[in-house]
Structures are given as C-alpha cells and as structure tokens.
Amino acid sequence: MKVRALLAVxxxxxxxxxxxRAQGSSTLANKPILIQNATIxxxxxxxxxxxxxxIRDGKxxxxxxxxxxxxxxxxxxxxxxxxxxxxxxxHSHIAVDGSVNEGSISVSxxxxxxxxxxxxxxxxxxxxxxxxTTANILHGSANPIGGQTIVIKLRxxxxxxxxxxxxxxxxxKFALGENPKRSNFTPPPGVEPRYPATRMGVxxxxxxxxIEAREYKKQWDDYNRKKAAGDQNLLPPRRNxxxxxxxxxxxxxxxxxxxxxxxxxxxxxxxxxxxxGFKVRTFQHVLEGYKIADEIAASGSGGSTFSDWWAYKMExxxxxPYNAAVMTERGVVVSVxxxxxxxxxxxxxxxxxxxxxxxxxxxxALKLVTLxxxxxxxxxxxxxxxxxxxxxxxxxxxxxxxxxxxxxxKTLIDGQVYFDREKDIAARPALEKEKQDLLAKEKKASEEKKASExxxxxxxxxxxxKKKHPQxxxxxxxxxxxxxx
Amino acid sequence: MQDRFKFRQVCGVFVGLCIAGLIGSAYSTRGDExxxxxxxxxxxxxxxxxxxxxxxxxxxxxxxxxxxxGANVTVPPEAWVIDGKGLTVYPGLIDAGTDLGLPKxxxxxxxxxxxxxxxxxxxxxxxxxxxDRPGTSPWRVAADELKTDDKRIETWRNAGFTTTLAVPDxxxxxxxxxxxxxxGDRAGDYVVKATATLPISFKPIGGFWGFPDSxxxxxxxxxxxxxxxxxxxxxxxxxxxxxxxxxxLPYDRTERLIARGVHDKEIVLLPANNSVQILxxxxxxxxWKINAxxxxxxxxxxxxxAIAAKxxxxxxxxxxxxxxxxxxxxxxxxxxxxxxxxxxxSSPAALAKAGVKFAFYSGGLSxxxxxxxxxxxxxxxxxxxxxxxxxxxxxxxxILGVGDRMGSIAxxxxxxxxxxxxxxxNEKTKVKHVFVDGRCFEIHEEPPAEKTxxxxxxxxxxxxxxxxxxxxEVGR
Numbered sequence: 001m002k003v004r005a006l007l008a009v010x011x012x013x014x015x016x017x018x019x020x021r022a023q024g025s026s027t028l029a030n031k032p033i034l035i036q037n038a039t040i041x042x043x044x045x046x047x048x049x050x051x052x053x054x055i056r057d058g059k060x061x062x063x064x065x066x067x068x069x070x071x072x073x074x075x076x077x078x079x080x081x082x083x084x085x086x087x088x089x090x091h092s093h094i095a096v097d098g099s100v101n102e103g104s105i106s107v108s109x110x111x112x113x114x115x116x117x118x119x120x121x122x123x124x125x126x127x128x129x130x131x132x133t134t135a136n137i138l139h140g141s142a143n144p145i146g147g148q149t150i151v152i153k154l155r156x157x158x159x160x161x162x163x164x165x166x167x168x169x170x171x172x173k174f175a176l177g178e179n180p181k182r183s184n185f186t187p188p189p190g191v192e193p194r195y196p197a198t199r200m201g202v203x204x205x206x207x208x209x210x211i212e213a214r215e216y217k218k219q220w221d222d223y224n225r226k227k228a229a230g231d232q233n234l235l236p237p238r239r240n241x242x243x244x245x246x247x248x249x250x251x252x253x254x255x256x257x258x259x260x261x262x263x264x265x266x267x268x269x270x271x272x273x274x275x276x277g278f279k280v281r282t283f284q285h286v287l288e289g290y291k292i293a294d295e296i297a298a299s300g301s302g303g304s305t306f307s308d309w310w311a312y313k314m315e316x317x318x319x320x321p322y323n324a325a326v327m328t329e330r331g332v333v334v335s336v337x338x339x340x341x342x343x344x345x346x347x348x349x350x351x352x353x354x355x356x357x358x359x360x361x362x363x364x365a366l367k368l369v370t371l372x373x374x375x376x377x378x379x380x381x382x383x384x385x386x387x388x389x390x391x392x393x394x395x396x397x398x399x400x401x402x403x404x405x406x407x408x409x410k411t412l413i414d415g416q417v418y419f420d421r422e423k424d425i426a427a428r429p430a431l432e433k434e435k436q437d438l439l440a441k442e443k444k445a446s447e448e449k450k451a452s453e454x455x456x457x458x459x460x461x462x463x464x465x466k467k468k469h470p471q472x473x474x475x476x477x478x479x480x481x482x483x484x485x
Numbered sequence: 486m487q488d489r490f491k492f493r494q495v496c497g498v499f500v501g502l503c504i505a506g507l508i509g510s511a512y513s514t515r516g517d518e519x520x521x522x523x524x525x526x527x528x529x530x531x532x533x534x535x536x537x538x539x540x541x542x543x544x545x546x547x548x549x550x551x552x553x554x555g556a557n558v559t560v561p562p563e564a565w566v567i568d569g570k571g572l573t574v575y576p577g578l579i580d581a582g583t584d585l586g587l588p589k590x591x592x593x594x595x596x597x598x599x600x601x602x603x604x605x606x607x608x609x610x611x612x613x614x615x616x617d618r619p620g621t622s623p624w625r626v627a628a629d630e631l632k633t634d635d636k637r638i639e640t641w642r643n644a645g646f647t648t649t650l651a652v653p654d655x656x657x658x659x660x661x662x663x664x665x666x667x668x669g670d671r672a673g674d675y676v677v678k679a680t681a682t683l684p685i686s687f688k689p690i691g692g693f694w695g696f697p698d699s700x701x702x703x704x705x706x707x708x709x710x711x712x713x714x715x716x717x718x719x720x721x722x723x724x725x726x727x728x729x730x731x732x733x734l735p736y737d738r739t740e741r742l743i744a745r746g747v748h749d750k751e752i753v754l755l756p757a758n759n760s761v762q763i764l765x766x767x768x769x770x771x772x773w774k775i776n777a778x779x780x781x782x783x784x785x786x787x788x789x790x791a792i793a794a795k796x797x798x799x800x801x802x803x804x805x806x807x808x809x810x811x812x813x814x815x816x817x818x819x820x821x822x823x824x825x826x827x828x829x830x831s832s833p834a835a836l837a838k839a840g841v842k843f844a845f846y847s848g849g850l851s852x853x854x855x856x857x858x859x860x861x862x863x864x865x866x867x868x869x870x871x872x873x874x875x876x877x878x879x880x881x882x883x884i885l886g887v888g889d890r891m892g893s894i895a896x897x898x899x900x901x902x903x904x905x906x907x908x909x910x911n912e913k914t915k916v917k918h919v920f921v922d923g924r925c926f927e928i929h930e931e932p933p934a935e936k937t938x939x940x941x942x943x944x945x946x947x948x949x950x951x952x953x954x955x956x957x958e959v960g961r
Contacts, residue, residue, distance in 0.1 A: 099698065099700065104613075104702070105696050116699075122819070160765065233723065235720055235724060241615070438820075441827065442808070442823070442826065
C-alpha cells in the first residue's frame with residue numbers, strides 16, 4: 001500500500017476555490033524580488049548556503065551569495081529556509097472539468113484535456129501548497145490511445161487560458177494492459193464488450209490507428225502538393241480530429257505518455273513506435289521498468305514512476321520500491337509522479353524515498369521531481385533547476401525538502417507568489433466568517449420563504465373551504481342520490 | 486365555439502356574444518372572419534420597451550399588428566376599447582428558452598437519438614465514435630412537434646408571456662428551436678420563426694459504454710461535426726462541377742444541415758453557466774466561427790467584461806442555483822458554491838453594466854410566477870427595472886433575430902402586449918389583458934368555472950372592452 005506520511009500537509013480543503021484568489025499572484029508583480037539568506041538547492045550547481053536569488057520579470061536574474069538588489073526590490077527573507085525549483089508533477093489529473101477518461105472507444109485521441117481545463121479546481125491550490133508549480137495533465141488510461149494532454153503551470157486564480165505552459169509540446173496518452181483491455185469492467189447485458197480484450201489486441205489497436213493516420217497524412221500531403229502545383233479542381237480530404245494528433249506524434253510535434261506496467265508490453269510499444277518512426281517520450285507508472293532499464297534507456301524514453309505504490313491490481317504486483325533508483329543507475333531519465341491530487345502535495349517526500357530504497361543522492365532524489373520531469377516534458381530549458389535565465393518557479397520550505405518535517409512557506413511561479421502559508425493562515429478566519437454568514441443568510445431566506453408561504457396559504461384555503469362546503473354537500477347529496485338509483 | 490372558449494379566455498361576455506352572433510359556428514384560422522381584430526387601449530400608461538414611457542396614451546391594434554401608439558391617437562370606430570385608466574401597457578414578455586409546447590421526451594424522436602440511448606443501452610444503439618452521430622438530430626424542428634394542448638401555454642400567457650423559444654432537449658444537437666407566439670388555432674399559427682436557433686448541449690450522453698461519455702468527448706465530437714460541415718460546404722460545389730472526376734459524396738444529413746445553418750449564420754446556442762464554461766464557450770465560438778449566443782450565464786458576474794469584449798449575447802437562466810432539496814444537511818459546502826448561490830442573481834446587473842446584451846429564460850422553472858419573482862431578485866440586487874423589462878422584451882427579440890417584428894410597442898410590430906394594474910416587477914401587480922398577435926385574452930385571477938354566468942351576475946369589470954359604436958352597427 002501507498003505510504004502517506006502527511007506530517008506536513010496543510011489543511012485547506014474546507015475552503016472553496018476563489019476564496020484565496022484575492023491573495024493569489026498579484027502581490028509582487030513586476031517589481032524585482034530578492035529571496036535572501038536561504039539554502040538554495042540549485043539541482044544543477046550544487047547547494048548554496050546563505051544565498052540569494054534575484055528575480056526580475058518573472059525570470060531568475062542572479063543566484064549566489066553576493067547578489068546585489070536594485071532599489072525598490074521586494075525582499076523575501078528566507079533565513080534558515082530552503083529554496084528549491086518548483087516541483088514538476090509528470091502525471092496529474094487535476095484541473096479537469098468533467099471526466100478525465102473518454103472511455104467509450106479504443107482510440108479517443110479526438111478528446112483534448114486542453115478543452116476542459118478547470119482553473120477553479122481546488123486541487124491546483126492544494127498542490128501549490130505542496131510546492132508544485134508545473135503539472136502534466138493527462139487523459140485517463142481507458143484506451144490504447146487516449147486523449148490529448150497538456151502541461152500547465154499552477155497559476156491559481158487565473159483563467160483556463162492562462163494555465164498552459166507556453167512552449168511546452170502537447171502530449172497524448174497511451175495505455176497498455178489491464179485498463180485499456182477493460183479487464184476490470186463488465187458491460188451490462190446487451191452491451192458488447194469493447195475491443196480489445198487482450199494485450200495483443202492493444203498492440204493491434206495502436207498499430208491500426210497509426211496505419212490509418214499514415215494514410216490520412218498521405219492524403220493531405222498529396223492534396224497539398226497538388227494544390228501547390230496549381231491544381232484547382234481538388235476535393236479536399238476531411239479533417240479528422242482522431243487522426244490529427246497521431247500525425248503530430250509521427251511528425252514529432254506531440255509527445256507520447258504511455259501508461260504501462262509489464263516489461264513485455266513496454267518492449268512491445270518500443271517496437272511499435274520504431275515501426276512508425278516516433279519515440280515514446282515517457283513510460284508512465286512503468287513499475288517493471290527495472291527489469292528492462294537498459295532497453296528503455298536505449299530507446300531514449302523517460303520513466304515516470306511511483307515511489308512505493310504497487311500491488312493494487314494483478315499487473316502491478318511485480319514491482320519494487322527500488323524501481324526509480326535502478327532505472328536512474330541504468331541511464332534512464334526518471335521522475336516520480338503523483339497521479340493523484342493528494343499525493344502531489346508531498347512529492348518531495350516521495351522523491352526522498354529513493355534515497356532509502358536504492359541509495360540515490362539527495363540531489364538525484366530531488367531531480368526526480370524537478371529537472372528530470374522537466375527533461376521528460378521538454379521544458380528543462382525553462383524550469384527544473386535554479387539557474388540564471390530560467391523561470392522563477394520556486395518552492396520555499398522551512399526545512400530541507402527531503403525531510404518529513406519540511407513545510408512549504410511560499411510557492412512562486414514566474415516570480416509571482418501564488419501560495420503564501422502565512423497569508424493563507426491569516427485569511428482563514430475571514431473566509432470562515434464569510435462562509436458562516438452566507439450559510440446564515442441562506443437559512444434566513446429559506447425560513448422567510450416558508451413563513452411567507454404559510455400565512456398566505458391558510459387564509460386562502462379557509463374561505464375556499466367555506467365556499468366549497470355547501471357545494472361539497474350538494475355534490476355528495478347528488479352522489480348519494482345517484483347511488484340510490 | 487365552446488372549444489375555443491375553453492381554450493382561450495376571450496375578452497369577456499360582450500366580445501363573446503358578438504362573435505357568436507356574427508359567425509355562428511364557422512371556424513376561422515386566424516379569426517379573420519369574426520373575431521374582433523381592432524382594439525384600442527386608451528388612457529393607459531404605455532411602457533413602449535424602447536425607453537419611452539407615455540403616461541396617458543393609446544395603443545391601437547389592427548389585424549394582429551400595432552397600428553398606432555401615442556398620446557394623441559384617434560381611436561378608429563371599429564375598435565373595441567379598453568379603458569386603461571390606472572393600467573399599464575407593456576410589450577408581451579418573451580421567455581427565451583423553455584420546453585413549453587414540446588412533447589415529453591418519451592416517445593419522441595429524441596428518445597431514440599438523445600438521452601434515450603442511455604436507457605436503452607443495447608449494442609446496436611451505442612455510438613462507437615463521431616461517425617455514428619450520437620445524440621444528433623438537428624433536422625428536428627420544434628415547430629413540427631408542437632403540442633398546443635400543453636396546459637402550460639395558457640399558464641404562461643396568463644402571466645404575461647406572449648412568446649417563447651421552444652427548445653428541444655435530449656442529445657448534443659437535439660434539434661432546432663422555434664420561436665412561438667402563445668396563441669393560435671393550429672400549431673402552425675403559433676410559429677413566429679420555425680428555425681430560430683440551433684441549440685447545442687455539451688452533456689455527455691454515452692452513459693459510460695457509448696461515445697461520448699465525457700465533457701471533452703462531447704466537445705471533440707461537436708468540433709468534428711463542424712469540421713465535417715465545413716468540409717461539405719467546401720467539397721459540394723467542387724464535386725458538382727466535376728461529377729465525372731470524383732466519387733460521389735456520401736449523404737450525411739447532419740453535416741449538410743449544419744453546413745447550411747453555418748452558412749446562413751443561424752444562431753447557435755452554446756451552454757455556458759459558470760465562469761469557466763463561459764470563457765470556454767467564448768473560445769470555442771472563435772474557433773468554430775459560429776454565430777453564437779450563450780445560455781446559462783449565471784456566473785456572468787465574474788466574467789462580464791470578457792463577454793462584453795466578444796459582444797456575445799447571453800440568455801440568462803432565471804432558475805437561480807439552489808442547494809439541492811434532498812442534500813445531505815451535514816455535507817461540506819464550499820465557499821465557492823455558497824458564493825455562487827448568493828451572487829448568481831447579480832449576474833444580470835453585471836452583464837448590463839458591462840454592456841452585454843442579454844435576455845431571460847425560465848430554464849426549467851415550473852411556474853411563470855417564479856420567472857417574474859426570480860427576475861425581481863435580479864432587480865433587488867442592482868438590475869435597473871427597465872433593463873429587466875428589456876431582457877424580457879426588446880433585447881430578447883433582438884438576440885433571437887426578430888427585433889424587427891416584436892419586442893416593443895411601436896407601429897407595425899406584432900401586437901403582443903400585456904395590460905397590467907401596476908408595475909410589472911411589483912409582486913402585487915396583476916396582468917389584466919394579454920394580446921397575442923392582436924388577439925385579446927382577458928385574465929382572471931382564477932378562471933371561473935362558468936364564465937358567462939359569472940360575468941352576468943358580477944357585471945363587467947371596468948377595463949373590459951366596449952364598442953364605441955352601438956351594437957346595432959356591429960350587426961351590420
């Protein structure tokens with residue numbers, strides 16, 4: 001079972017979204033910010049004691065022990081605290097409006113998470129409170145080829161259109177094994193089970209879809225070539241929302257994130273991908289990755305796994321907590337992900353488990369939730385470490401983030417404070433009061449409504465009854481008379 | 486005659502007797518042959534709906550249209566006159582979205598194409614993808630399915646509603662909505678605009694086993710339908726001029742119909758109630774290049790500026806959010822839910838302030854009394870009463886593309902009027918007369934069981950229409 005050591009969890013769940021919007025993001029906009037006196041975990045250039053980070057225009061402008069701040073700089077004193085790059089969660093399902101699965105069909109690539117981003121999901125704020133700044137929002141795992149996916153920054157309080165990580169390539173979810181073959185779902189009587197029902201069927205479904213996509217691409221290429229050559233009388237091919245993203249995969253414009261467990265199916269997908277000329281960007285879960293770490297490394301794919309969560313279904317039995325460490329040692333770029341809004345609140349601790357299981361260094365453990373997922377998502381030029389020129393996406397902890405005692409104090413994205421523990425705590429009484437006031441107002445309104453309905457109803461009824469009374473007796477007399485006949 | 490009297494409470498005994506005397510048992514389609522076609526409401530306060538209020542004026546109705554309106558108007562001798570002293574005339578109210586007059590889903594075509602699928606989950610009916618066109622029947626037109634025996638038609642009309650948008654339900658493209666006036670002898674008489682709007686729903690209809698069973702699947706499907714329609718619009722003329730060169734085009738009812746609708750800039754109704762849905766709908770409207778109107782709009786107070794920037798009209802549902810009646814009393818309620826329930830009625834005021842054109846619709850409210858009561862809630866939290874009136878009248882008409890023929894009291898407009906004994910948004914105000922297409926309905930508090938007898942014994946109320954000329958003249 002999954003260990004959920006939640007010593008450091010901040011309790012926020014009782015408040016709805018928006019309640020903290022007033023606090024979100026605006027505080028330090030555009031003015032330079034200096035975070036000073038901190039232990040800075042740069043990930044790429046070691047740790048800096050008593051260091052400072054200067055942030056300008058949302059980017060890291062300077063890092064070191066001797067950073068000069070210009071006049072008008074807002075200073076965050078982080079004495080005794082730790083600053084690490086904002087945590088990147090390579091497998092998340094937060095901030096989605098409606099179901100994360102279009103599970104009705106085997107290839108649901110027309111469905112797109114980008115269409116249904118929900119900036120009001122409280123999980124965004126919860127995860128910010130765990131130091132997460134970027135998340136890979138994936139479609140579910142119900143289909144061999146699932147829906148389109150998107151990388152977002154957790155810009156709480158902003159609109160859906162402000163969430164996407166600009167410049168990050170979009171992705172698509174694939175899934176292998178029990179989920180896409182619907183092992184754990186039985187349709188009601190009269191409904192045919194969905195194809196495929198076996199692992200070979202999953203392979204065939206993916207291959208067939210790419211054959212179709214290859215043909216589709218050829219149609220469009222032919223059309224565009226003839227059109228460019230001046231042919232006017234051309235019937236255009238139909239645009240196909242299912243196949244477009246698969247063409248993008250083959251053209252390298254869209255990353256494949258493949259849910260998988262068993263070694264054999266992982267090797268299968270590497271072969272299928274080779275056949276159609278694309279690479280699997282990340283194998284997700286990849287619990288048997290340790291068995292075939294060399295093959296995954298050779299394929300150039302990343303592995304995004306759990307720290308120590310397994311045995312929740314048959315195909316998840318043959319897993320070990322050493323998975324992340326073993327794959328790392330064999331040269332795979334490895335990340336540890338949450339796949340869960342709550343787990344995302346302590347990914348720092350999930351990373352730390354790979355020090356116990358497999359003996360990773362502290363820095364390599366932190367890489368599992370910072371630089372490595374950034375590499376996997378193709379955004380390591382922007383985030384994942386504390387370096388001059390990178391986005392100022394930072395998490396400030398009160399202790400070493402690899403300690404169970406570490407609690408996030410502030411989380412910054414693009415140099416703006418999106419979570420501030422002190423302000424959050426300070427805001428709670430007012431929010432609670434607002435809530436109680438609204439509840440009281442509603443209660444009062446409903447009582448008034450009841451009260452106004454009663455006296456109105458009664459006097460109206462009474463005269464009615466009086467009036468009706470003689471009538472009723474006439475009627476009954478007639479009825480009696482009628483009955484007498 | 487008796488049937489017609491049961492159906493419409495025609496204005497009092499005088500009118501009734503006259504009709505009886507004039508036309509006997511003859512049926513007429515629009516009442517041309519005997520029913521009075523000329524009316525005048527005199528000495529009334531007239532709220533024209535376009536801003537002007539005439540304190541003591543006259544409206545003359547002739548053959549279904551407003552002939553004249555003003556302070557100094559000569560009443561033609563053929564008109565039946567209503568003394569409007571102490572009364573106010575308003576344009577007839579428009580409910581911009583109801584299922585009034587539409588058949589219940591069971592047994593209708595939508596049961597086979599829309600939500601009915603979920604109930605009858607047999608393999609043959611479960612959609613395996615966009616090509617199966619799940620929940621799609623845009624060729625259905627509400628006008629063709631009108632049930633004029635819907636009791637609510639009279640209820641709505643008695644409350645002052647002369648016009649409704651009849652919106653089919655069930656499915657992603659349930660069918661085209663029809664604008665109807667709430668009176669007529671046959672269903673066809675009701676129809677003002679048969680294909681007024683094309684409503685879309687994002688509600689997944691697959692029921693887990695069929696496509697689509699997610700919001701993103703619904704949106705993806707609708708996107709594919711617009712793709713296909715655009716393809717057809719592009720491909721059809723190319724094919725027609727090269728029939729020997731290409732394989733013939735397959736027949737797809739949906740894409741052909743939507744292609745024509747998009748080309749004709751037919752209004753597409755997109756669901757958008759909370760702020761996330763509203764902003765999403767604004768993006769999809771741009772992407773799909775459709776002439777959209779949003780419906781829902783209850784969290785418009787958060788994003789009124791964005792709606793205004795797109796000049797997007799909104800139909801605001803007056804079914805304000807409430808806590809579910811059978812909700813667990815101990816269940817945790819989020820502040821966001823509480824705020825939404827508290828602030829939803831402030832949306833119309835926010836939209837008005839931002840300059841968004843909006844109309845009201847009943848959105849599933851079961852009585853017209855609640856419609857006006859809920860509109861009053863919007864007025865109570867800042868919506869100007871004249872803006873509220875516009876949302877029921879002139880703005881509704883403009884949004885639905887019929888501003889040239891209804892929504893205000895002006896010469897040449899369809900004679901949809903209501904006469905009240907006070908301010909429309911005052912709870913105590915009663916509607917006394919309703920004119921639909923120039924036909925007069927007298928409204929009784931509670932319809933008397935025996936109309937004629939009651940009136941004889943009580944004597945006519947002062948506002949009942951009287952002929953200026955003698956009854957002998959009418960006989961000619």
